[in-house]
Amino acid sequence: MSDIPVTQLGRTLHLQILRHNPRDPDSEPRLQTFEVEEADAMTLFIALSEIREKQDPSLQFDFVCRAGICGSCGMIINGRPGLACRTLTRDLPDHITLAPLPAFELIGDLSVDTGKWMRGMSEHLETWVHSQGLEQADIDSLEESMEPELAEQLYELERCIECGCCVAACGTAQMREDFSGAVGLNQITRFQLDPRDERSDADFYQLVGNDAGVFGCMTLLGCEDMCPKDLPLATQIAFLRRRMVAVR
Amino acid sequence: MQILYTDVLVIGGGLAGQRAAIGAKRRGHDVIVLSLVPAKRSHSAAAQGGMQASLGNCLGGTGDNEDVHFTDTVRGSDWGADQEVVRMFAHTAPKAIRELAAWGVPWNRVQRGDHQITVNGQKQTVTEPDNAHGLITSRNFGGTQKWRACYVSDGTGHAMLYTMSNQAIAAGIPVHERMEAIALIHDGERCCGAIVRNLMTGEILAYMAKATCIASGGFGRIYRVSTNAIINEGIGAAIALETGIASLGNMEAVQFHPTGIFPAGILVTEGCRGDGGLLLDGAEYRFMPDYEPEKTELASRDVVSRRMEEHIAAGHGAKTRFGDHLWLDIRLLGKEHINTKLREVKEICQYFLGVDPVNELIPVRPAQHYSMGGIRTNYRGESPQLKGLFSAGESACWDMHGFNRLGGNSVAETVVAGMIVGDSIADFCDSPDGALAISTSLVEEFGERERQRLAGIADSGGSENAFELMKLMQETMTANVGIFRDGERLQEAVSTLQDLQRRSRDIGLRSSAPGANPELVAAYRVQRMLKLAQCVAFGALQRTESRGAHFRADFPQRNDRDWMRRTLAIWPGEEADLPTLDYEELDIMRMEIPPGWRGYGAKDYIDHPDTPRRQQQLDEALQGMERADRHARQEALMPFRHLLPEHLRGNNQRLGED
Amino acid sequence: MDLLQSLTGLLLVMFIWGHMFFESSILLGKDAMLWVTRMFEGEHIFGKPYPLLVSAVVAVIFVLIALHAILALRKFPANYRQYHSFHRHMGAMRHTDTTLWYVQVITGFAMFFLAGTHLFVVLVQPDNIGPYASSDRVWTGRFWILYALLLVSVHLHAGIGIYRLAMKWWPLKAETAPRVRERLKVAMWCVIGFFLILGSASLLTYMKIGYDHADRAGERYVPAAASAIETGK
Numbered sequence A: 001m002s003d004i005p006v007t008q009l010g011r012t013l014h015l016q017i018l019r020h021n022p023r024d025p026d027s028e029p030r031l032q033t034f035e036v037e038e039a040d041a042m043t044l045f046i047a048l049s050e051i052r053e054k055q056d057p058s059l060q061f062d063f064v065c066r067a068g069i070c071g072s073c074g075m076i077i078n079g080r081p082g083l084a085c086r087t088l089t090r091d092l093p094d095h096i097t098l099a100p101l102p103a104f105e106l107i108g109d110l111s112v113d114t115g116k117w118m119r120g121m122s123e124h125l126e127t128w129v130h131s132q133g134l135e136q137a138d139i140d141s142l143e144e145s146m147e148p149e150l151a152e153q154l155y156e157l158e159r160c161i162e163c164g165c166c167v168a169a170c171g172t173a174q175m176r177e178d179f180s181g182a183v184g185l186n187q188i189t190r191f192q193l194d195p196r197d198e199r200s201d202a203d204f205y206q207l208v209g210n211d212a213g214v215f216g217c218m219t220l221l222g223c224e225d226m227c228p229k230d231l232p233l234a235t236q237i238a239f240l241r242r243r244m245v246a247v248r
Numbered sequence B: 001m002q003i004l005y006t007d008v009l010v011i012g013g014g015l016a017g018q019r020a021a022i023g024a025k026r027r028g029h030d031v032i033v034l035s036l037v038p039a040k041r042s043h044s045a046a047a048q049g050g051m052q053a054s055l056g057n058c059l060g061g062t063g064d065n066e067d068v069h070f071t072d073t074v075r076g077s078d079w080g081a082d083q084e085v086v087r088m089f090a091h092t093a094p095k096a097i098r099e100l101a102a103w104g105v106p107w108n109r110v111q112r113g114d115h116q117i118t119v120n121g122q123k124q125t126v127t128e129p130d131n132a133h134g135l136i137t138s139r140n141f142g143g144t145q146k147w148r149a150c151y152v153s154d155g156t157g158h159a160m161l162y163t164m165s166n167q168a169i170a171a172g173i174p175v176h177e178r179m180e181a182i183a184l185i186h187d188g189e190r191c192c193g194a195i196v197r198n199l200m201t202g203e204i205l206a207y208m209a210k211a212t213c214i215a216s217g218g219f220g221r222i223y224r225v226s227t228n229a230i231i232n233e234g235i236g237a238a239i240a241l242e243t244g245i246a247s248l249g250n251m252e253a254v255q256f257h258p259t260g261i262f263p264a265g266i267l268v269t270e271g272c273r274g275d276g277g278l279l280l281d282g283a284e285y286r287f288m289p290d291y292e293p294e295k296t297e298l299a300s301r302d303v304v305s306r307r308m309e310e311h312i313a314a315g316h317g318a319k320t321r322f323g324d325h326l327w328l329d330i331r332l333l334g335k336e337h338i339n340t341k342l343r344e345v346k347e348i349c350q351y352f353l354g355v356d357p358v359n360e361l362i363p364v365r366p367a368q369h370y371s372m373g374g375i376r377t378n379y380r381g382e383s384p385q386l387k388g389l390f391s392a393g394e395s396a397c398w399d400m401h402g403f404n405r406l407g408g409n410s411v412a413e414t415v416v417a418g419m420i421v422g423d424s425i426a427d428f429c430d431s432p433d434g435a436l437a438i439s440t441s442l443v444e445e446f447g448e449r450e451r452q453r454l455a456g457i458a459d460s461g462g463s464e465n466a467f468e469l470m471k472l473m474q475e476t477m478t479a480n481v482g483i484f485r486d487g488e489r490l491q492e493a494v495s496t497l498q499d500l501q502r503r504s505r506d507i508g509l510r511s512s513a514p515g516a517n518p519e520l521v522a523a524y525r526v527q528r529m530l531k532l533a534q535c536v537a538f539g540a541l542q543r544t545e546s547r548g549a550h551f552r553a554d555f556p557q558r559n560d561r562d563w564m565r566r567t568l569a570i571w572p573g574e575e576a577d578l579p580t581l582d583y584e585e586l587d588i589m590r591m592e593i594p595p596g597w598r599g600y601g602a603k604d605y606i607d608h609p610d611t612p613r614r615q616q617q618l619d620e621a622l623q624g625m626e627r628a629d630r631h632a633r634q635e636a637l638m639p640f641r642h643l644l645p646e647h648l649r650g651n652n653q654r655l656g657e658d
Numbered sequence C: 001m002d003l004l005q006s007l008t009g010l011l012l013v014m015f016i017w018g019h020m021f022f023e024s025s026i027l028l029g030k031d032a033m034l035w036v037t038r039m040f041e042g043e044h045i046f047g048k049p050y051p052l053l054v055s056a057v058v059a060v061i062f063v064l065i066a067l068h069a070i071l072a073l074r075k076f077p078a079n080y081r082q083y084h085s086f087h088r089h090m091g092a093m094r095h096t097d098t099t100l101w102y103v104q105v106i107t108g109f110a111m112f113f114l115a116g117t118h119l120f121v122v123l124v125q126p127d128n129i130g131p132y133a134s135s136d137r138v139w140t141g142r143f144w145i146l147y148a149l150l151l152v153s154v155h156l157h158a159g160i161g162i163y164r165l166a167m168k169w170w171p172l173k174a175e176t177a178p179r180v181r182e183r184l185k186v187a188m189w190c191v192i193g194f195f196l197i198l199g200s201a202s203l204l205t206y207m208k209i210g211y212d213h214a215d216r217a218g219e220r221y222v223p224a225a226a227s228a229i230e231t232g233k
């Protein structure tokens, strides 16, 4: 039977971290290197916590669930966006470079304000079920029935954790600040598919039928390749593009 | 200091907080939600397995209804719960599910026709009927008689929280993210908002509100090994405790989940066992049937966790250099099932263990999971001691869980409580009591006090390290206030915590970075967390019986005669190092189900003299009602509908029931 | 607009691939090439070559390219800051598809000039196409430099473009998409490789013919059959 996989011990990791505290007028962005002794099953969450506890208590970063389900800990790990809490150090070389996700407002060091961005995206794209009379919904009677496959399909698209990796991985988003990103486009396809949402394709066109929306995407596919939840982003964007073209 | 005004201040952006906010907003009140993190990152998102509601659509749920759900919950609580509240809850849960379904949660649905399921390690085929096709389905969970846990694959909490948050956004409810409530503002009788620290800038602000609702979730992080998110530090409950007026209920009731992955403590859902997964020991032998022949792996969590630890203690664990553990086996469920219905589990195993659960066993050991205790409220969700203070969700002791919560009852509680408490808050704001009549000078005073406290830490030059104290506290709790407790170890924990609390007054900082300063955050939090930990340890030391998750090796029996009572902890003052404990009697004469055997676990307990008397009363009440419908019979035993907001009182429609 | 951009792109790719086959007819011999040239000039239909027909085709293609280029230009980094952030991003990510897009932008930009020149030449001298005329242009006229660059640019651009088109519009099933994408990518490289080899071979042939013919540059090719008849006379 398998045992818990064990790393070759005794490695010293060199973590090069992009430091900057925008609240501090004297702070300039700089790289700072920390050394950490690697431990078994060490994740970047464990390594960073250890640095904060033992070496530099001012180091800022965000973890919440530390289990890869809340989307808080997106950062650039050796050049690519990923979830730090579920990145095992044994899968990385000795030298690890960490930087905050670009395209989001920096709070400090590795911490960025994805929440504000996502809320803005949500408000802008109206990512909720639009339906008349939701407030008076009759909740005593049997629920509306739904095909089981459809429910599963919806969940597949809803697995997004708004981590922002797709936005950080997208060249378009780097160039255009108003781009909704794969995260937004995917959510639109989720509501488009949902029969409970009464919006028509023409309504969706108003939201994403432009260069900040689906027509801004240049099919760079970084989003799909970097999405920690393996969402079928390219397929969804292609789907949306076809629908939106058909509207006109 | 900036002061913001609103009608309702909700501290916490999880399921409970946001549902309460939506409720109050719909009634026309301005609401602001505070959260440590973006609302969708709240720990509710981590709930994998399911939400209990007696829909009874699928085959395994046939015959389910509020009565069965009520019974399961009361038994699960080991008779520690408030039965009226449990009734309110079981009655409203189906409505909550249906509301969420209308709002967009993609609940898994019943598929007509044949299905393979795994029961007791055996494959079986069941056939779902046509008329249920497309209705919300449910899975089996521990401690329940029916398949009642409605689910969205194994991302139930995620799907619920996203839908809830999106509806809150649609309703235009602002969420002030990265804002931490660090004190409640009150005049000794009435709570009127909170002092809040901005976790990006370090700034201190005041929020004044007619009603304040704490929905800040659990406090698992007082333990070293916990399935909880690392933000679950219980500051919401702690600031209520620090008022010295509001009380915390049943803090010693802490749940340990049987299947935290070893050694990280990350949870794999109960759904694994519900769907047919088995627990194996070091020799890959299935041991649960030996201990619990009836419910086996699916007894309630307190029982399974205890049996697991018992089995490890008997030397049957798998040994590693991190300690011993057991195995969870879901291989028999098959690749197809694991890849669709247990996908998060698969990911967690892959990323954190490097194990593929389709072919390999998962190393598990019980880990702290849930806090039944919290801010004591009445059935309306309001603190009985401090007017204008409400609480809902895991942070509250509304008390429907008693001493052990059933899997899936917690996210159900968050939404149901949110629905009910949202209405009570609105009622309160509409009533004459709701008017805010508090001077801004009092607010300034509270703000100044908190500023002083923070400055005191920052400038103290003290020698203690906040992170170090945090670690010591967590280790003490895990070692001494865990699954098996006894007087000696609890006493040791209490003294250690007292000592740590003393030391925590002498915390110094190494960093003075402007902004939030994570070290300062750790410092002021550990001071508060130590108080919570002390409530747990001291409460456990005083409770000389075993009930639900609270198990005293030196008092292994449930003792209804002396302990049919809820612990209430109050913090007497800043200098105190122990809470004042008070007890609230649970009146058997008002129970619909008087104490008895749970149907699993140990059978011996010490009876209360009221139990037979109440039983007799109940039997009499039912006489002549043989032909009445079940609602009327229930009404005769313990009426509860009048306690609910009017729009939630109607009967729930079900297949095969009118 | 996106649709239009893609459509023009698609048409251009179809054209260019066709173009490659026709133009590589030189590999089969000078006669074959002449035949193809004549076909385009409409000889087989009208019995007599009309070089103006070529001009017309060129004009259409020209419009297509212009349209395509204008539409695609929207996607160009609008200023240095954007260019810089993209470049840094691409460097850090080392992500194939992102880099491929960059290649497309660069080659597109290059073609703006290269294809422009080429088209201009065939537009104003439509009658100057044929085994010798072309070869002379290639060799003596030093056009091979331009063609070599153009060849590489256009095929990279076209190959990547087609792959991107597939990803952009093709309705794939989410479950199979990654596998299809993998295969498409392989196919893309094969196609690019194929055309590059084909193109280089024809270019070399043109160069060789041009080299051999350098001293008689300007002379027109007379089909073998025709010269045979002449000799027979």
Ligand SMILES: Cc1cc2nc3c(=O)[nH]c(=O)nc-3n(C[C@H](O)[C@H](O)[C@H](O)COP(=O)(O)OP(=O)(O)OC[C@H]3O[C@@H](n4cnc5c(N)ncnc54)[C@H](O)[C@@H]3O)c2cc1C
Pocket (backbone or CB within 6 Å): B011, B012, B013, B014, B015, B016, B017, B034, B035, B036, B037, B039, B042, B043, B044, B045, B046, B047, B048, B049, B050, B051, B052, B156, B157, B179, B180, B181, B182, B215, B216, B217, B218, B227, B228, B229, B231, B234, B235, B236, B267, B269, B369, B370, B392, B393, B394, B395, B407, B408, B409, B410, B411, B412, B414
């Ligand atoms: C791993 C795991 C799996 C679970 N699975 C299930 C399951 O399958 N079924 C089930 O029924 N239950 C499950 N539970 C339990 C359930 O998820 C939680 O009890 C429930 O979600 C709690 O919701 P809540 O709204 O009360 O709090 P949370 O969702 O924890 O939200 C707390 C909110 O309060 C905010 N907050 C906290 N302190 C402050 C402060 N001082 N100031 C401002 N804001 C603050 C936080 O930012 C957050 O927004 C699970 C729990 C865990 C840990």
Ligand code: HEM
Pocket (backbone or CB within 6 Å): A218, A219, C002, C005, C006, C007, C008, C009, C010, C012, C013, C016, C065, C068, C069, C072, C073, C075, C076, C101, C104, C105, C107, C108, C109, C111, C112, C113, C115, C154, C157, C158, C160, C161, C162, C164, C165, C168
């Ligand atoms: C003057 C010349 C040209 C320029 C400036 C140019 C520029 C571009 C650019 C920048 C793109 C990327 C656009 C995007 O990703 O949205 C693109 C795409 C494309 N180009 Fe060109 N191009 C030129 C000529 C050509 C030619 C000659 C062909 C045919 C061989 C061609 C075929 C394509 C195709 C198929 C695409 C993909 C279409 C799409 O993604 O929608 N282009 N071009």
Ligand code: HEM
Pocket (backbone or CB within 6 Å): C016, C019, C023, C054, C057, C058, C059, C061, C111, C115, C118, C119, C122, C128, C129, C130, C133, C134, C135, C137, C138, C143, C147, C148, C150, C151, C152, C154, C198, C199, C200, C201, C202, C203
């Ligand atoms: C209708 C328009 C076109 C005509 C009639 C045409 C014709 C020709 C001819 C006759 C040649 C052989 C060399 C010569 O005579 O100079 C040639 C070569 C070439 N053309 Fe075109 N062309 C056209 C459009 C294009 C376009 C739009 C492109 C790309 C953007 C292109 C790319 C090339 C390349 C790369 C070569 C070199 C081929 C090789 O290396 O084998 N052509 N073209």
Ligand code: SF4
Pocket (backbone or CB within 6 Å): A159, A160, A161, A162, A163, A164, A165, A166, A167, A182, A183, A186, A223, A226, A227, A228, A229, A230, A231, A233
């Ligand atoms: S789509 Fe994927 S990468 Fe983008 S935010 Fe969602 S989970 Fe993250």
Ligand code: F3S
Pocket (backbone or CB within 6 Å): A169, A170, A171, A172, A173, A181, A182, A216, A217, A218, A219, A220, A221, A222, A223, A224, A234, A237
């Ligand atoms: S990376 Fe960006 S350009 Fe489109 S395909 Fe993804 S959103």
Ligand code: FES
Pocket (backbone or CB within 6 Å): A062, A063, A064, A065, A066, A067, A068, A069, A070, A071, A072, A073, A074, A083, A084, A085, A086
């Ligand atoms: S901390 Fe939640 S995803 Fe990493």
